[in-house]
Amino acid sequence: MKILDAIDLRIIAGVQDNGRITINELAERVGLSPSPCARRLHILEESGVIKGYTATIDQAKVGLPVSAFASIKLERQREEDLDRFSKAVARWPEVVDCYLMTGQRDYLLRIVVRDLHAYEEFLKSKLTRLEGVASIETSFALSQIKRSEVLPLT
Template sequence: MQLDATDRRILGILQKEGRLSNAELSERVNLSPSACHRRVGRLEAEGFIQGYVALLDARRLDRPTTVFVEITLSGQADEVLEAFERAVKLVPDVLECHLMAGSADYLLKVVAQDTDDFARIHRQYLARLPGVAQMHSSFALRTVRQTTAIPV
């Protein structure tokens, strides 16, 4: 499916204002409500829109500490990677896990209350992940920019 300028405007607006009503969205992209609704349905069906979420404030939820954890595994065999990936998906404090090219095999984004809470997460979960040979943690001092909006 090819995206035209109207599809891109719809995606740009929805990823910043996902609770916008169809009537408001259709007005902003200069379409009739029915045509706008059809386009949004098509964008959902084609997988351009994967879902709708509420973005929460980690500080208000007592998770102000962000830690990036670089993990190097003991090997690169498929079964080692698959076992690690299955296990890391079960760690509730891991927001993101990326398979990397470079010095580490995986990069995790973890949220915690503070350093003591991260120590608990490390002991209870991260240190028990299968296949881990090395782990390096870096604490974010301040978030300069954070967005979920993909350029369209």
């Protein structure tokens, strides 16, 4: 793993701020000429530090206003049970975030759907049918106060 220096961190901050920034704008922002800036950016991408570029979409404006947070407890926490759960969740487009947790619950999922009926369908047709799930507790977000993909690099 490459140790990130101050210039790498400025490059990362630049593309976090604007994923569509041109290499010339980025180079000027970080204090490099375009060629070395492009080379460093490519290294950050190839090493997986920068995993990709996406657009931030307003989920309500595309007809998916409901965010449900499901806390999942498995019957057992053996490696094969954790793997089976992780592989299933990775296939479900409704699950936009999934974390393996410490504490009382094993997983925390953020599930995005169009309405409560769609969540009920997801629950009945997918989540409750998955072998090894002992319990599911769901909370619904009333509003989103903050959401960010920008990491605090300073």
